[in-house]
Amino acid sequence: MLRVLFFGRFREELDCAELNLVFSENYTNxxxxxxxxxxxxxxxxLEVLAQENVIRAVNQEVxxxxxxxxxxxxxAFFPPVTGG
Amino acid sequence: MSQPLxxxxxAEDFDITLLQEQLLQGEAAEGAVATFTGYVRNNNENxxxxxxxxxHYPGMTERSIQQILAQSAQRWPxxxxxxxxxxxxxxxxxxxxWVGVSSSxxxxxxxACEFIMDYxxxxxxxxxxxxxxxxxxxxxARTSDGExxxxxxxx
Numbered sequence: 001m002l003r004v005l006f007f008g009r010f011r012e013e014l015d016c017a018e019l020n021l022v023f024s025e026n027y028t029n030x031x032x033x034x035x036x037x038x039x040x041x042x043x044x045x046l047e048v049l050a051q052e053n054v055i056r057a058v059n060q061e062v063x064x065x066x067x068x069x070x071x072x073x074x075x076a077f078f079p080p081v082t083g084g
Numbered sequence: 085m086s087q088p089l090x091x092x093x094x095a096e097d098f099d100i101t102l103l104q105e106q107l108l109q110g111e112a113a114e115g116a117v118a119t120f121t122g123y124v125r126n127n128n129e130n131x132x133x134x135x136x137x138x139x140h141y142p143g144m145t146e147r148s149i150q151q152i153l154a155q156s157a158q159r160w161p162x163x164x165x166x167x168x169x170x171x172x173x174x175x176x177x178x179x180x181x182w183v184g185v186s187s188s189x190x191x192x193x194x195x196a197c198e199f200i201m202d203y204x205x206x207x208x209x210x211x212x213x214x215x216x217x218x219x220x221x222x223x224x225a226r227t228s229d230g231e232x233x234x235x236x237x238x239x
Contacts, residue, residue: 007141008211009222053225057209060144076141076209080225083138083169083210084122084181084201 002027002069004037007078013048023071030056031066033075053080089153090166091146098168100182107164107184114163114186118193120201126176128223131216138171138180141209145169152203156185159199160192167200169210199236206233 004019011017021027026036034056038046048054056063057076069075088109092098100121108114124136153165163186170180183200187193212223 005141007209008139008213011139012222057141057144060141060147062207076144078141078209079211079222081206081209082212082223082225083140083208084205084229 001072002033003074004033005074005076007076008082009079010048010054010077014044023069027069029066029068030058030063030075033069034077049077054078055080087157087162088164088166089150089157090164091149091153092166092168093140093142093145093149093171094168095170095172097170097179098182100179103166103168103182103184107166107186109164109186113188115188116190116193117184117186118190118197119182119184120197121179122181122201124174124176124178124180128214128216131214131218133176134215134217135176136174136180137213137215138174139211139213140169140171145209148208149204152200152207155203156196156200160196161187161189162192162196163187165196165200167204169204169208171210202229202233202236205229 002021002023004021006014006016027033034049038049055078058067059074104117104119107117126133149167156162156165165185168182174180183197185193185196206229214221214223
């Protein structure tokens with residue numbers, strides 16, 4: 001399984017905090033997962049995940065480039081951070 | 085050598101006097117403690133702020149702040165460093181974040197404290213939603229915060 005998390009504005013706009021996906025060949029890398037979520041779900045998912053400022057994290061580390069995904073990984077998509 | 089580096093993310097308020105005492109190792113080796121306390125402002129871009137709602141990414145937030153503290157301790161002779169950051173609903177005037185750094189001398193304490201705060205602002209996964217008479221809105225990241233953080237990359 002892949003655990004996919006959404007935070008902040010993205011969580012609200014997608015009305016989704018977490019997805020648990022069966023690991024498949026569509027999800028073997030980060031960009032593939034993002035493209036598949038957009039293609040499979042469309043609508044709001046396209047609006048949110050096709051934006052320029054999407055921060056992506058794999059196993060709680062920010063991924064600035066495409067990386068391979070493995071069964072059991074935790075992936076997160078979120079907007080630029082605004083803490084402090 | 086590993087310095088005590090402490091990170092807490094919590095809904096509860098905090099006592100800055102107690103936090104500063106806890107930063108000291110008790111052997112009178114510190115010559116300086118620099119601290120920063122952030123508060124919720126009542127006004128943001130001309131909106132009257134009623135409250136802020138802070139969300140975080142449990143696990144990654146703590147881990148990313150821990151990494152920021154470790155970087156500061158590599159860069160300056162830090163004796164101890166700590167961050168407390170609140171989440172949940174906060175009202176104007178409430179404390180939101182505290183950073184404390186101890187060192188032998190002020191230069192490292194000041195610099196590390198500012199570095200930690202600049203990096204926390206741009207790297208630690210927190211998101212603020214503001215409630216004002218104009219309704220609810222998620223705040224956007226500020227370009228100026230990114231610029232402040234990137235200054236540290238050139239030094």
